[in-house]
Every structure is written in C-alpha cells, then in structure tokens.
Amino acid sequence: MKVSKWSERLFGTPIFDPVVGTSFLLPLLYLLTFLVIPVIAMLAVAFEYNGSFSLHWFKSILTSEYFISLHPQGTFSQLVETSSEKIYYVQGVDFGVVLNSIIVSLSVMLLTTILGTVFAFVMARYDFPGKNIVRILLFVPLLVTPFVNVFVVKKMFLPNGLINWIFYDILHLFPHRIVIDGLVGVIVGQTMTYYPIVYLNAYASFINIDPTLEEQAENLGSGGLHLFRTVTFPLALPGIAAGATLVGIFSLEDLAAPIVFQGNPLARKLMSFQIYSAFTSGFNVGSPQLAALALVMLTIALLMFLGIRKYVSMKEYSMISKGGRWKPRVAKPRGWQAALIYLVVIPMLLISIFPQVGVVLLAFSRSWAGTWPTGFTTAHIKSIVTQPDIERVIINSVTYSTIAIVVIILLSLTASYASSRFKKSKLGPTLDSLATIPIAVPGIVIAMSYFFFFAKVFPDTPLDPTNLLGFNPAMVLVLAYSIRRLPFAARSISAGIQQVHVSLEEAALNLGASRWKALTGILIPLILLNLLGGAMLSFVYCMSETSVGITLGSINPDYYPITARMVELMTSAVGSANLAAALGVFLMTVQIIAIVLANVITKQRYSFIGLT
Structure with missing residues (x-):
C-alpha cells in the first residue's frame, strides 16, 4: 500500500512501471546533473571570498562604474570631418x-x-x-x-x-x-x-x-x-x-x-x-x-x-469559436496600403536579407573593399573539401551534433511522454519546467558553469578545461549541445504526443501489451514525423552553436567545431573572412536541407519555440 501511494504521487500511476519510472528519472537526473549542478558549482565560486560565504564579488560589480555607471560616458553620435x-x-x-x-x-x-x-x-x-x-x-x-x-x-x-x-x-x-x-x-x-x-x-x-x-x-x-x-x-x-x-x-x-x-x-x-x-x-x-x-x-x-x-x-x-479551423482574414490592400507595402515594407525586407546574400557574395569573391565584392572565385568553397583543417572542423561539428541529437531525442521523448501522459505526478511540473528552462539560460553561462564544474569534478584529466593542451572538449560540447537545444525537439515531440489520444495506448494495455510495447508499437510510430522534424531542426542549431563552441570548444585547436574556426578566421591577422563565409554557406546549405525536410515531414511551417 505504501509503495502504491508513493508511486502514484511520484509518477502518477499506482503500480510502479519501469518504463514510466525511467521516463521521469532519466531526463530529470540528466538535467539536474548537467544543468542545475554546474550552475550551483558556479554559484559556489561566485559566493566564496576568503574561504567563507560572501557577496563580495557581486558588490564589486554593482559598485564599480566599469560595470554600472549612472553617468554615461562619451557622445552618442558626432559629425566627423x-x-x-x-x-x-x-x-x-x-x-x-x-x-x-x-x-x-x-x-x-x-x-x-x-x-x-x-x-x-x-x-x-x-x-x-x-x-x-x-x-x-x-x-x-x-x-x-x-x-x-x-x-x-x-x-x-x-x-x-x-x-x-x-x-x-x-x-x-x-x-x-x-x-x-x-x-x-x-x-x-x-x-x-x-x-x-x-x-x-x-x-x-x-x-x-x-x-x-x-x-x-x-x-x-x-x-x-x-x-x-x-x-x-x-x-x-x-x-x-x-x-x-x-x-x-x-x-x-x-x-x-x-x-x-x-x-x-x-x-x-x-x-x-x-x-x-x-x-x-x-x-x-x-x-x-x-x-x-x-x-x-x-x-x-x-x-x-x-x-x-x-x-x-x-x-x-x-477565443470561442464553433469548432473547426477558420479561414484567416485576408484582404486586398487599399491604395495607400499597397504603397506602404511596395515602397516601405518590401524595401525594408530587401535590406534585411542582404547580410545572408552578402555571405554568399563574400564566399565567391576575391575581395570586398567597396560597396560590392569583386572578383569571382570558387577557391574558398573548394577549401571546404580540400583544406585539412577545414575538413576537420566540419567532421568535428557533425560528430558532436549527431551524438547530441541522439541524446536530445531520448531526453525529449521521455520527458514529453512523462509530463504529457502522467499529469497527476508530483514530478511532472518540475520535469516540464526543467525541459523548457534551457532556452532562457545563456550559452556563455553554460560554458562558464561547465568550466568550473569539470575543473572541480575531473581535475587534471582530458575533461578538465584548465588542462589546456590535454583538454578534449568533445564530451563537454555534446553535453552542452544536448542541454541547450533540448527545448526545440521537446516542443515538437510534445505537440505530437498531445495529438495522439491516450485511449490508443490504454486499449493496447487492456489487451495485454506491456507499457514498453504500447510506447514503441503505438505511440512512437504515430509521432515519428514530429520526432524526425524536431531532430533535424535541433541538429541545425547544434551545428551553428556559438557561445559554447567558441569558448570551451576553442581551447584545443584539434577539436574545434565550425564556429570556433569561423571566429578565428574572422579575428586572426592571418585569417580570411572569405573562407569564414564559405563555412557560412556550408551551414546555410545544411539549414536549408534540414528545414525543407522538416517542413515536408511534419507538413507544417516551422516556428521558433514560444513561452506560452
């Protein structure tokens, strides 16, 4: 009786089921270990001063004019002759x-x-x-x-x-x-x-x-x-x-x-x-x-x-409606509205897309000193497959992102299944919040927390970021990618689970199927399109991950992801903005393929994750 009540409160089902328990505990423990605990490790450093708890470092920020100045310095604009x-x-x-x-x-x-x-x-x-x-x-x-x-x-x-x-x-x-x-x-x-x-x-x-x-x-x-x-x-x-x-x-x-x-x-x-x-x-x-x-x-x-x-x-x-899908209100613009669309809105759009167009122009040009780039060449694009260091960073990013996607799908599936199907559980709201909150955690904060966490837990090992030459960021980057991009796949999978009525699984259970059989034989096939769509879009974001990639990922050049190499090309005295643009074109191509496939698979336009 005690076990039954404990199981019902914790997991939302009176009889403990290994599949249900794993669905709750796997993502919960993963997020606690690689999101919450690293942040706590950073908290311990920030609140420690001379061996005791102190707000010294926060006070040094809040009282320093370098960090907070109520008397702004400089002039907003000036006319230079x-x-x-x-x-x-x-x-x-x-x-x-x-x-x-x-x-x-x-x-x-x-x-x-x-x-x-x-x-x-x-x-x-x-x-x-x-x-x-x-x-x-x-x-x-x-x-x-x-x-x-x-x-x-x-x-x-x-x-x-x-x-x-x-x-x-x-x-x-x-x-x-x-x-x-x-x-x-x-x-x-x-x-x-x-x-x-x-x-x-x-x-x-x-x-x-x-x-x-x-x-x-x-x-x-x-x-x-x-x-x-x-x-x-x-x-x-x-x-x-x-x-x-x-x-x-x-x-x-x-x-x-x-x-x-x-x-x-x-x-x-x-x-x-x-x-x-x-x-x-x-x-x-x-x-x-x-x-x-x-x-x-x-x-x-x-x-x-x-x-x-x-x-x-x-x-x-x-909104209250009679049911079904309504047709959105679409009208022909009046004269002045059409003028605004063609003379203001569309020109604004053309200017706003020029950065992406400029990336392509830069990748295929020899130089860009004036308004437009000059000299057509394919040398920079060819470098992607002929230059060993460029090949290496692409292989690194694909490897990190692929492993991260496997982890993301496993976490998203279990977390979405547990929070959607067992709403009476005490762990459900906590799990749902933990699966969503990474979208609000800046990547540079995750990089910092991982730095302190792995330096303390695995000192003097390949996982220790302070071990500059021996540090292998592969595992750290995979963990960071899987945490940061989890909400995107979780949203897609959760939407799919909500569209599958629970009675389909209950019918299978009543006919003698195990929970695992109902999950793998009924639910997963029905949400497979959502799962694949979320996986591809998460893969795109992992490939272009910047904050963690150019911090922890840039410590050891042998393990650079694409973004670490791009920032080096953009900032180094011997770098090449054209070659960085070629890598940008590669990323754009990957994104186009992934987004088109995701739209075809899920039969809907992709939207960024919301908060509501």
Missing part, C-alpha cells in the same frame, strides 16, 4: 558593462518586435501581387551564419557601404554619410539577425486569431488602427511577447556582434564579451568575479523569461 567630406558617426554611450547589456537587449527587443510584427501582419492579412516571392524572401533571414552576417552588416554601414550608396548617393535622403559602430552597431547587427524570431511567432499568432472577433468589433464601429490596437494586437500578444523575450535573451548572450564590432571599445563593454575575452586572454576563467558576472547575466535572462510568462498569464487570450 575628413579631408573630403563630413561623416555622421554613431556609436552610443557607455553606461557600464551590465547596463550596456540590458540597454542593448531591450533596444533589440523593441526594434525586432516592430520589424517582425509589421512583416507578420502584412503577410497574414494582405493578399498582393508578389506575395509568394516575399514569403520566400522572408525565409532567407532565418539562415544562421555566425559572425559573417554581422560582418556584412558592418560593411553595409561603412562610408562606401550599401546603406550610404542607396540613401546618400542615389536617393540623397541623408545629409551626410552615416557610419555605425560600437553599441549601436551591435544593436543593428542583432536586430537584423533576430527579427525573424518575432516574425515567425507573430505570424502564427495573427493567422490563429478568430476572424469573427474582429468582425464583431467592426460591426460596433471599430476599425483601422483602433481595431488593431484594441483587438488584433492584444490577441496576438502572447506570440509576439514570446518572440520578443527570446530575442532579448539571445541578444544578451550574443557574441557574434560584439566580436565583429570589437574594434570599438564600447562593443567590448558587454557581459557576453567580457566573459568570452577571459577565454581568449590565456583562458583565465577562474576569476570569481567572472562567475558572479555570469550569474548576473543568468538572473537577468531568467527574470525576462519568467516576467513575460507572468505578464501573459495575467490576461485572458482564449
């Missing part, structure tokens, strides 16, 4: 490392929300000539090319870059040429990288709005901007807020933009870059102050994540 012309130079002002990071993150959230929502609303609500082409073009910014796309963004805003060529040389809309750098450069680079996240979430929200609600509001006299502000936007808010929050977290942890713009001191005064620079300057990561800084970053990210979930949960967004 050269020998031939005047240039408007924009870089931002310095509020200290912590406040700079928060300001950049909030700015990127705001700009991506505006950009993504505009694109999503136009695509969801208007039918205009060329819409299918625009739909394809909106797919382009989804292609992740770490470092190189931001490098192209930087080139776009040089005195002879694309932006000045269009708005100063051709349209004469700028009184002076504009150059962006520093924090403003980081904001622009991140905005052009991350706005598709908001677009995808906002688009899904707009097309899922019951059209009768807007029709009722119109019958009562509402319309135009008032209708959008009071009905449409509030109903779409959960999706938009989810996308914006993800952007804020990704901006906070981003390293690509700060690294590309690091020539300006302001771009280096961000939390992510400060932690990264510790790895590149002799790997002196053992500083308790850096551990405290990483925890400050983690706290901000978690507050953003939990805060937006709390805000969204405080309001009611559900």
Whole structure:
C-alpha cells in the first residue's frame, strides 16, 4: 500500500512501471546533473571570498562604474570631418558593462518586435501581387551564419557601404554619410539577425486569431488602427511577447556582434564579451568575479523569461469559436496600403536579407573593399573539401551534433511522454519546467558553469578545461549541445504526443501489451514525423552553436567545431573572412536541407519555440 501511494504521487500511476519510472528519472537526473549542478558549482565560486560565504564579488560589480555607471560616458553620435567630406558617426554611450547589456537587449527587443510584427501582419492579412516571392524572401533571414552576417552588416554601414550608396548617393535622403559602430552597431547587427524570431511567432499568432472577433468589433464601429490596437494586437500578444523575450535573451548572450564590432571599445563593454575575452586572454576563467558576472547575466535572462510568462498569464487570450479551423482574414490592400507595402515594407525586407546574400557574395569573391565584392572565385568553397583543417572542423561539428541529437531525442521523448501522459505526478511540473528552462539560460553561462564544474569534478584529466593542451572538449560540447537545444525537439515531440489520444495506448494495455510495447508499437510510430522534424531542426542549431563552441570548444585547436574556426578566421591577422563565409554557406546549405525536410515531414511551417 505504501509503495502504491508513493508511486502514484511520484509518477502518477499506482503500480510502479519501469518504463514510466525511467521516463521521469532519466531526463530529470540528466538535467539536474548537467544543468542545475554546474550552475550551483558556479554559484559556489561566485559566493566564496576568503574561504567563507560572501557577496563580495557581486558588490564589486554593482559598485564599480566599469560595470554600472549612472553617468554615461562619451557622445552618442558626432559629425566627423575628413579631408573630403563630413561623416555622421554613431556609436552610443557607455553606461557600464551590465547596463550596456540590458540597454542593448531591450533596444533589440523593441526594434525586432516592430520589424517582425509589421512583416507578420502584412503577410497574414494582405493578399498582393508578389506575395509568394516575399514569403520566400522572408525565409532567407532565418539562415544562421555566425559572425559573417554581422560582418556584412558592418560593411553595409561603412562610408562606401550599401546603406550610404542607396540613401546618400542615389536617393540623397541623408545629409551626410552615416557610419555605425560600437553599441549601436551591435544593436543593428542583432536586430537584423533576430527579427525573424518575432516574425515567425507573430505570424502564427495573427493567422490563429478568430476572424469573427474582429468582425464583431467592426460591426460596433471599430476599425483601422483602433481595431488593431484594441483587438488584433492584444490577441496576438502572447506570440509576439514570446518572440520578443527570446530575442532579448539571445541578444544578451550574443557574441557574434560584439566580436565583429570589437574594434570599438564600447562593443567590448558587454557581459557576453567580457566573459568570452577571459577565454581568449590565456583562458583565465577562474576569476570569481567572472562567475558572479555570469550569474548576473543568468538572473537577468531568467527574470525576462519568467516576467513575460507572468505578464501573459495575467490576461485572458482564449477565443470561442464553433469548432473547426477558420479561414484567416485576408484582404486586398487599399491604395495607400499597397504603397506602404511596395515602397516601405518590401524595401525594408530587401535590406534585411542582404547580410545572408552578402555571405554568399563574400564566399565567391576575391575581395570586398567597396560597396560590392569583386572578383569571382570558387577557391574558398573548394577549401571546404580540400583544406585539412577545414575538413576537420566540419567532421568535428557533425560528430558532436549527431551524438547530441541522439541524446536530445531520448531526453525529449521521455520527458514529453512523462509530463504529457502522467499529469497527476508530483514530478511532472518540475520535469516540464526543467525541459523548457534551457532556452532562457545563456550559452556563455553554460560554458562558464561547465568550466568550473569539470575543473572541480575531473581535475587534471582530458575533461578538465584548465588542462589546456590535454583538454578534449568533445564530451563537454555534446553535453552542452544536448542541454541547450533540448527545448526545440521537446516542443515538437510534445505537440505530437498531445495529438495522439491516450485511449490508443490504454486499449493496447487492456489487451495485454506491456507499457514498453504500447510506447514503441503505438505511440512512437504515430509521432515519428514530429520526432524526425524536431531532430533535424535541433541538429541545425547544434551545428551553428556559438557561445559554447567558441569558448570551451576553442581551447584545443584539434577539436574545434565550425564556429570556433569561423571566429578565428574572422579575428586572426592571418585569417580570411572569405573562407569564414564559405563555412557560412556550408551551414546555410545544411539549414536549408534540414528545414525543407522538416517542413515536408511534419507538413507544417516551422516556428521558433514560444513561452506560452
């Protein structure tokens, strides 16, 4: 009797079943061991001072003007006069490392929300000539090319870059040429990288709005901007807020933009870059102050994540319909609306996809000194298969990502099965939260926590990051990839499990089948498409993983993943941006294949994970 009550409380079933127990305990123990405990190990370092518990390192951050300055230094912009012309130079002002990071993150959230929502609303609500082409073009910014796309963004805003060529040389809309750098450069680079996240979430929200609600509001006299502000936007808010929050977290942890713009001191005064620079300057990561800084970053990210979930949960967004699927409201744009679409929205889209286009141009060019690259060549693309060190990093990344995907699928399947099928369990909510929370944990924080964790648990072994020449990051990277990309596959698999009625498994159990037989013979075949789709998309994200790859993955050159080699090519004096672009084209090709296959397999467009 006691065992029965214990089993029912813990696992949601009165009779202990090894399959049910494993489904709960395997992902739970894995996440506790390789997510929670490493963070606790970092906590121990951050709160220790002279052998005792202390807030010393946090106070050193909060009281230092280098980290938090209420009196900003520098000028946001200035007009610089050269020998031939005047240039408007924009870089931002310095509020200290912590406040700079928060300001950049909030700015990127705001700009991506505006950009993504505009694109999503136009695509969801208007039918205009060329819409299918625009739909394809909106797919382009989804292609992740770490470092190189931001490098192209930087080139776009040089005195002879694309932006000045269009708005100063051709349209004469700028009184002076504009150059962006520093924090403003980081904001622009991140905005052009991350706005598709908001677009995808906002688009899904707009097309899922019951059209009768807007029709009722119109019958009562509402319309135009008032209708959008009071009905449409509030109903779409959960999706938009989810996308914006993800952007804020990704901006906070981003390293690509700060690294590309690091020539300006302001771009280096961000939390992510400060932690990264510790790895590149002799790997002196053992500083308790850096551990405290990483925890400050983690706290901000978690507050953003939990805060937006709390805000969204405080309001009611559900819709009442008669059942079935409704047809979204799509209308022909009026004259002024069509003018805005063709003269404002589409030109904005064309500019926003240029970073990805620029990556391809850079990969096939000999040099890029002016507005456009010059000299066609395939040498850089050929280097992918002919240059041994490039081949090695590709093989490394494929190996790490493949092993990580096996772990991700196993964890996602067991966690989703346990939390979806056994809702009475006491462990269910904990497991569900642990499987979702990695999306809110910055990659650089995981890198830092793993550094302290493996240095303490496995000192002087190939798993010890402080053992520079003997360190083999393969296992550490696989663990980090499996933790970081778990929510993406878990979401896909969980959606599939929820669509399979539990009565199908119960019928098999009533006919004498074991729980294992019901799982492998009934459930898994029915969700196989969701499983494969989630696996391929997670594989894409593992291949392009940046934060962990260029920190822990860059300690030993023999085990570089692709991103570690890319950042070396972008920053080294003897590196080649063209070769880095060639690797970017390789990653884009892998992403295109994976996303197309995932869409074909799952019969639906892929959307980024949300928070609701």
